[in-house]
Amino acid sequence: xxxxxxxxxxxxxxxxxxxxxxxxxxxxxxxxxxxxxxxxxxxxxxxxxxxxxxxxxxxxxxxxxxxxxxxxxxxxxxxxxxxxxxxxxxxxxxxxxxxxxxxxxxxxxxxxxxxxxxxxxxxxxxxxxxxxxxxxxxxxxxxxxxxxxxxxxxxxxxxxxxxxxxxxxxxxxxxxxxxxxxxxxxxxxxxxxxxxxxxxxxxxxxxxxxxxxxxxxxxxxxxxxxxxxxxxxxxxxxxxxxxxxxxxxxxxxxxxxxxxxxxxxxxxxxxxxxxxxxxxxxxxxxxxxxxxxxxxxxxxxxxxxxxxxxxxxxxxxxxxxxxxxxxxxxxxxxxxxxxxxxxxxxxxxxxxxxxxxxxxxxxxxxxxxxxxxxxxx
Numbered sequence: 264x265x266x267x268x269x270x271x272x273x274x275x276x277x278x279x280x281x282x283x284x285x286x287x288x289x290x291x292x293x294x295x296x297x298x299x300x301x302x303x304x305x306x307x308x309x310x311x312x313x314x315x316x317x318x319x320x321x322x323x324x325x326x327x328x329x330x331x332x333x334x335x336x337x338x339x340x341x342x343x344x345x346x347x348x349x350x351x352x353x354x355x356x357x358x359x360x361x362x363x364x365x366x367x368x369x370x371x372x373x374x375x376x377x378x379x380x381x382x383x384x385x386x387x388x389x390x391x392x393x394x395x396x397x398x399x400x401x402x403x404x405x406x407x408x409x410x411x412x413x414x415x416x417x418x419x420x421x422x423x424x425x426x427x428x429x430x431x432x433x434x435x436x437x438x439x440x441x442x443x444x445x446x447x448x449x450x451x452x453x454x455x456x457x458x459x460x461x462x463x464x465x466x467x468x469x470x471x472x473x474x475x476x477x478x479x480x481x482x483x484x485x486x487x488x489x490x491x492x493x494x495x496x497x498x499x500x501x502x503x504x505x506x507x508x509x510x511x512x513x514x515x516x517x518x519x520x521x522x523x524x525x526x527x528x529x530x531x532x533x534x535x536x537x538x539x540x541x542x543x544x545x546x547x548x549x550x551x552x553x554x555x556x557x558x559x560x561x562x563x564x565x566x567x568x569x570x571x572x573x574x575x576x577x578x579x580x581x582x583x584x585x586x587x588x589x590x591x592x593x594x595x596x597x598x599x600x601x602x603x604x605x606x607x608x609x610x611x612x613x614x615x616x617x618x619x620x621x622x623x624x625x626x627x628x629x630x631x632x633x634x635x636x637x638x639x640x
Contacts, residue, residue: 293317295434295461296566297424299354301326301333301380301441301497303340304551305624306559308544310438311344312627313567318346319427319435322420324354326441326500327380329400331356333441338411343544345632347413354420355444356400358501365586373588377487378496391480391554408547421449428459433514436566439465440559442497447504450511457511466562467497467505468520468580468593470611475526480554485525491592495521498582499591506582509607516609518580519565520593523615524556533621541628548628557620564620565612571623574614579606 293315298307299322310316321341323333330353337351363382370376375387384397396404416423424445428435437460439446446463449456457463471492474485487494498505509516531553538545564571579601581594598608 294436295319295431296436296438297322297427299324299420299424299437299439299441299445300337300559302328303333303336304547305557305628306440306563307337307340308344309560309563309567309624309627311341311346311349312630314630316567318349319431320350320352320416320423322352322354322424322445323415324420324441324445325356325358325381325400326497328395329356329381329398329402330354331401331403334415335403335406335411338413338415339406339409340547342411342413343408343547343632345543350416350418350423351413352416352418352420352423355442355448358442358444359447359503359507361501361503361591369586369590376494376499377484380496380500388483390483392483392552407550420445421452424449425453425456428456432459433461435460437463437465438562438566439463439467439508440497440562442501443467443504443508444501446511447501447507450507457508457513460513462515462517463508463513464517464519464562464566465497466519466559467495468518468582469493469495469498470520470522470593470595470613472520472522472525476528478528478530478554481525481528481556483554484556488521488525493589493592493594495593498593502582502584502591506584509580509582509609510605511607513607516580516607517565518578518609518611519558519562520611520613521556521558522613523561524558526614526617527557527561527620529553529555529557537625537628540625543632544628557624560624561612561615561620564623565615568619568623571615571619572612573616575610575612577608578611580609580611581606 295317297319301324310318321337323337324330334353341349366382383394385394472488534548534551538548579596583589583592
């Protein structure tokens with residue numbers, strides 16, 4: 264009997280040890296993320312350099328630049344991070360309905376837009392920042408920090424994201440920091456897409472940003488909101504896609520609107536400091552134009568370390584898709600006031616700790632680039 268009790272006790276201890284080991288393994292499991300963006304740089308590196316994050320892939324679509332140029336940037340970004348193992352996927356070239364001609368028509372009726380991304384020919388007013396060179400969708404300009412040697416995946420971005428959420432149900436964060444076209448296509452292709460993801464974190468939309476810095480660049484980007492506080496480029500580029508995404512059955516949505524970005528700025532001193540601490544990324548960092556807010560970097564930081572948030576609230580969010588003066592504007596309601604047309608409640612980030620954000624970026628960029636994936640010279 265004594266021997267039998269000892270056997271049972273040993274078995275029980277073994278089972279308990281197994282549970283503890285499994286729990287420990289689960290706790291150590293990397294956080295899985297797919298990046299969907301219209302350009303590449305600091306935000307992607309923050310996630311690629313995070314030791315507890317597994318970037319499953321980077322999807323590139325049109326927005327700030329055309330899709331193929333964004334793909335080229337993403338390929339070079341993963342090379343510089345020493346991560347050629349991370350696939351780069353081709354996303355959408357065109358918005359669902361919006362177009363350059365429709366945007367020109369809108370401007371003739373309702374006034375000039377500050378930023379038009381791939382459709383941008385010139386700034387409306389004199390600025391310190393140069394406008395991106397205007398070109399056709401199939402033209403890929405040489406990158407100032409060197410062209411990539413890698414090739415993108417043949418799998419379409421929307422198909423890749425669908426495949427991944429089925430492979431890792433409930434475990435993948437979608438980090439969207441460009442227009443929402445890829446996500447809308449994925450949701451329409453597979454109605455289970457949003458529900459199988461862990462969460463959506465996105466940079467886009469605008470509520471009521473205020474000027475927080477006095478430099479010319481920061482003042483310019485804040486000035487656009489003084490008369491149009493609900494207009495933001497990522498959503499305005501493809502409003503219909505954004506509305507589809509915001510009505511999809513995500514388990515959790517975190518919105519980083521333009522509001523906290525007006526307190527941030529990519530200054531020359533930050534560029535110099537980060538370049539000195541992170542030589543692997545210095546070629547691209549040194550080519551960054553100063554004066555732009557840290558839009559996408561805020562989204563990555565909020566996901567990596569929520570303590571960077573100093574103010575947030577819960578709101579229901581949608582987009583105005585009527586071709587009117589408010590086309591592409593952000594719509595928001597406090598709980599109970601929403602129309603109840605499948606809008607989703609979102610955690611909306613209103614302000615952040617800027618010093619903590621800047622320190623986080625510097626710390627992550629300074630981490631060693633993986634030796635086994637050293638970038639090509």
